[in-house]
Amino acid sequence: MSPTTRVPTFRPTWLPGLIVCLLLAGCVTAGTSPTGEPPTGTPPTGGPTSSAMVEDRTVVVDHPPTDASGEAVPLSFEEFYDGYDIRTGLILSDTLRSLAGRRVRMEGYMAPPLKPDLDFFVLTRIRMAYCPFCSTAADWPDDIAVVYLTQGTMRATDRPLRLEGVLELGARRDEQTGLLSIVRIRADHIEPL
Amino acid sequence: MPVLPHRRIVASVAIPVLLLASMPVSPVGAQSPGDGPAPVLILPTDRAAFLPGATFDIRIEIEGEALPADLAITVDGAPAADFFGAESTTETWSKGPETAPVPVQGVTWRGVSFAAPGSHTVEVTADGATTSVDWNVLAPSQGAGARNVILFIADGWTVAELTAARVISRGNVEGKYLRPFTIDQMPAVGLAHTSGLDSIITDSANAASALNTGHKAAVNALGSYPDTSPASADDPKVETFAELVKRLRGMSVGIVTTADWTDATPAAVFAHTRRRGDQADIAAAPLDSGLLPEVILGGGANWMLPETVEGGRRADGRDLFDEYEAAGYSIVTDATELATAGAAPPERLLGLFHSGNMNVWLDRNVFTDNQGSFTDQPGLVAMTNTALEILGTNENGFYLMVEAASVDKQIHPLDVDRMVGDIIEFDDAIDAAVRWAAANAPDTLIVITADHGHGFETFGTVDVEAFNAAADIPGKLDAIGLYADAGFPTYVDADGDGFPDDWAPSRVLAALVNNHPEYTEDFQVSSVPRVPAIAGADGSYIDNPDDDPNGIPMTPTMPLSSSQGVHTLQDVPVFAGGPGAEYFGAVLDNTDIFFGMAAAIGLDPSAADGITPADAVAPEVACEGVDFGGVCFTR
Ligand SMILES: [Zn+2]
Numbered sequence: 001m002s003p004t005t006r007v008p009t010f011r012p013t014w015l016p017g018l019i020v021c022l023l024l025a026g027c028v029t030a031g032t033s034p035t036g037e038p039p040t041g042t043p044p045t046g047g048p049t050s051s052a053m054v055e056d057r058t059v060v061v062d063h064p065p066t067d068a069s070g071e072a073v074p075l076s077f078e079e080f081y082d083g084y085d086i087r088t089g090l091i092l093s094d095t096l097r098s099l100a101g102r103r104v105r106m107e108g109y110m111a112p113p114l115k116p117d118l119d120f121f122v123l124t125r126i127r128m129a130y131c132p133f134c135s136t137a138a139d140w141p142d143d144i145a146v147v148y149l150t151q152g153t154m155r156a157t158d159r160p161l162r163l164e165g166v167l168e169l170g171a172r173r174d175e176q177t178g179l180l181s182i183v184r185i186r187a188d189h190i191e192p193l
Numbered sequence: 194m195p196v197l198p199h200r201r202i203v204a205s206v207a208i209p210v211l212l213l214a215s216m217p218v219s220p221v222g223a224q225s226p227g228d229g230p231a232p233v234l235i236l237p238t239d240r241a242a243f244l245p246g247a248t249f250d251i252r253i254e255i256e257g258e259a260l261p262a263d264l265a266i267t268v269d270g271a272p273a274a275d276f277f278g279a280e281s282t283t284e285t286w287s288k289g290p291e292t293a294p295v296p297v298q299g300v301t302w303r304g305v306s307f308a309a310p311g312s313h314t315v316e317v318t319a320d321g322a323t324t325s326v327d328w329n330v331l332a333p334s335q336g337a338g339a340r341n342v343i344l345f346i347a348d349g350w351t352v353a354e355l356t357a358a359r360v361i362s363r364g365n366v367e368g369k370y371l372r373p374f375t376i377d378q379m380p381a382v383g384l385a386h387t388s389g390l391d392s393i394i395t396d397s398a399n400a401a402s403a404l405n406t407g408h409k410a411a412v413n414a415l416g417s418y419p420d421t422s423p424a425s426a427d428d429p430k431v432e433t434f435a436e437l438v439k440r441l442r443g444m445s446v447g448i449v450t451t452a453d454w455t456d457a458t459p460a461a462v463f464a465h466t467r468r469r470g471d472q473a474d475i476a477a478a479p480l481d482s483g484l485l486p487e488v489i490l491g492g493g494a495n496w497m498l499p500e501t502v503e504g505g506r507r508a509d510g511r512d513l514f515d516e517y518e519a520a521g522y523s524i525v526t527d528a529t530e531l532a533t534a535g536a537a538p539p540e541r542l543l544g545l546f547h548s549g550n551m552n553v554w555l556d557r558n559v560f561t562d563n564q565g566s567f568t569d570q571p572g573l574v575a576m577t578n579t580a581l582e583i584l585g586t587n588e589n590g591f592y593l594m595v596e597a598a599s600v601d602k603q604i605h606p607l608d609v610d611r612m613v614g615d616i617i618e619f620d621d622a623i624d625a626a627v628r629w630a631a632a633n634a635p636d637t638l639i640v641i642t643a644d645h646g647h648g649f650e651t652f653g654t655v656d657v658e659a660f661n662a663a664a665d666i667p668g669k670l671d672a673i674g675l676y677a678d679a680g681f682p683t684y685v686d687a688d689g690d691g692f693p694d695d696w697a698p699s700r701v702l703a704a705l706v707n708n709h710p711e712y713t714e715d716f717q718v719s720s721v722p723r724v725p726a727i728a729g730a731d732g733s734y735i736d737n738p739d740d741d742p743n744g745i746p747m748t749p750t751m752p753l754s755s756s757q758g759v760h761t762l763q764d765v766p767v768f769a770g771g772p773g774a775e776y777f778g779a780v781l782d783n784t785d786i787f788f789g790m791a792a793a794i795g796l797d798p799s800a801a802d803g804i805t806p807a808d809a810v811a812p813e814v815a816c817e818g819v820d821f822g823g824v825c826f827t828r
Binding site: 081082084086087089091109111112127129155156157170171180182 | 527721726740
């Protein structure tokens with residue numbers, strides 16, 4: 001059931017994220033947990049469920065993109081790694097290394113988020129879903145990027161995204177979320193495709 | 194005669210389950226809320242079964258700020274400390290939500306065991322009320338002459354999945370299969386119930402734990418009874434089959450899986466935790482406990498590496514490859530190195546071939562781009578063969594667990610072809626084990642089962658050309674052939690390797706999973722692993738427009754928070770061959786599989802050498818039902 005309604009164009013809005021959240025959805029979260037444990041709450045109910053209704057939504061960022069200096073360099077997931085050494089881990093490509101600290105442009109999908117209003121999310125090459133009982137966070141593919149919004153929050157979306165921001169590189173654990181990442185983008189511009 | 198004693202164990206295990214099946218099943222003791230006596234939880238739970246000498250922990254939980262003044266914990270009327278000859282420890286914690294914490298007093302005995310077979314009643318008196326559980330210590334069998342045990346587990350595997358794989362792999366002409374699977378030729382065939390302590394629907398952790406310990410567990414729990422304390426590693430433990438045979442009989446232990454080797458099913462061989470997601474801890478558990486399996490083969494390198502390394506997932510900074518190497522392991526990382534290791538078997542072998550779960554047969558052999566950089570992964574057959582070469586050198590015997598993990602991991606996302614490929618490979622691995630045992634060790638018991646089912650079934654065939662050409666949904670539905678119109682699928686296996694030469698023939702199986710999110714289904718092989726549904730903007734799962742865009746729309750049959758198919762209730766098949774196989778030709782509980790494996794090798798954990806004494810006599814079980822054909826039928 002491919003979307004038949006026209007995808008609205010991206011328009012930054014100054015509406016505070018909280019109000020947007022209340023207006024557009026029930027602010028429910030997916031009943032999934034990265035620890036492999038069963039969901040503790042009840043499944044989301046009452047919210048819009050059909051894809052047609054979902055399509056009516058607009059991706060919202062609280063603040064407009066800041067003007068960024070420097071032309072963004074296009075970067076694809078395929079360019080991230082030169083493989084994996086079982087004893088030493090992922091092998092970062094020269095392309096990826098050369099872009100650390102620079103402005104990049106990437107396209108991908110938002111992985112199923114744990115909450116509807118996001119100041120960060122995982123960007124994936126293909127559309128993803130995961131099962132809380134048979135897989136854990138370990139089943140994330142290697143070629144993912146964690147996107148941090150430099151300002152405000154945005155709504156979860158299932159649409160393909162294009163984003164721009166500064167590339168940060170190297171294995172790191174986010175103290176707040178516990179999320180492990182290698183490629184991070186401090187994004188100031190995100191738009192659905 | 195070896196047959197009688199373990200037959201009696203079947204009876205003594207199975208009959209109480211059947212007798213009590215209609216009684217309320219609760220893992221807890223009295224749980225009356227309000228001002229009544231303090232609710233009490235006794236672990237292990239009611240109707241738990243044990244072997245004498247097998248060690249386990251006892252934990253009694255009593256709600257309240259302090260231990261009740263009248264607290265008494267007895268076994269058959271005697272103080273528990275006297276009965277087990279061990280002192281307990283007391284801990285305090287809070288259970289329940291942070292907003293409404295409930296104080297709990299925990300009284301714990303670690304590492305106790307029963308000296309002899311028999312039935313026991315544990316009573317806990319607190320605040321004037323008594324809670325009790327009954328435990329059954331089974332008589333060890335004298336064994337059926339088995340020295341080695343191989344437990345094959347196809348995760349999430351059902352008769353319907355086996356049948357679909359047989360049609361595709363072996364072909365069916367005029368109603369008869371052209372040739373059987375090796376599985377089909379096993380002399381003993383049975384069924385196993387799979388439910389756990391907390392739910393009729395089980396996950397791979399508590400189901401595999403039941404197979405390996407003879408005790409029920411709860412979803413996400415391994416080798417332990419789930420308590421209410423926040424810590425996941427302190428839950429009362431039960432000894433696993435691997436731990437018993439290594440400790441008592443000096444047998445070798447092997448783990449072969451296509452998943453992360455720290456995933457639930459392989460971890461059930463050796464791990465004790467409330468939380469299967471603690472994979473970093475599970476990866477280190479053999480080093481930390483000293484129970485070092487001779488063979489570990491599978492995926493999951495990420496769990497071995499410190500998180501300071503790209504891809505590493507260990508927060509503790511340990512490099513477990515270095516530590517396993519220091520513990521005497523040879524380490525191999527691809528199929529080529531594995532073949533070399535098999536030629537000159539090392540004492541201990543650790544082979545990890547992927548950062549996470551290994552790729553499935555279909556992606557290793559047909560859609561090879563999906564492997565990424567992992568282009569030289571061994572298959573389940575090569576891993577099984579190498580494991581047998583190494584384990585077979587121990588004169589004391591071995592226990593090998595082989596898991597086809599992705600049967601489950603592929604049918605979860607409704608990927609029928611990837612599931613079928615790994616079932617065919619599973620049968621090939623079993624065939625390899627049969628050939629190895631016939632040539633090297635006829636005293637090998639082979640048991641084949643699953644941990645739980647999935648709602649998969651075949652109901653016809655699909656004319657692919659007509660399906661794809663149809664202009665609308667009714668037209669696509671008309672391309673599905675039912676009854677006589679189904680005929681036969683047109684898979685061809687000209688090279689005779691058991692796998693179709695072309696996975697996209699003109700007529701394929703019409704097969705569906707009965708529980709699923711909103712998605713579309715075209716019944717045809719997918720060139721990439723399927724992701725049928727994705728999270729919509731509100732977190733509800735909706736159809737993935739990139740998956741089967743040409744398919745028929747399917748209305749969700751489960752909560753919208755579910756992204757894919759889930760485990761189901763049905764009994765799973767059990768097959769067995771070799772000495773001790775007869776035990777498994779019955780309707781069993783999954784916990785019985787542990788006792789069946791123990792019976793085959795004559796395991797008596799209460800004997801100094803772990804071997805059931807030759808003069809041991811199994812107690813007669815009085816028939817309280819109808820004796821028919823030598824079997825006691827009860828209601
Ligand atoms: Zn599963």
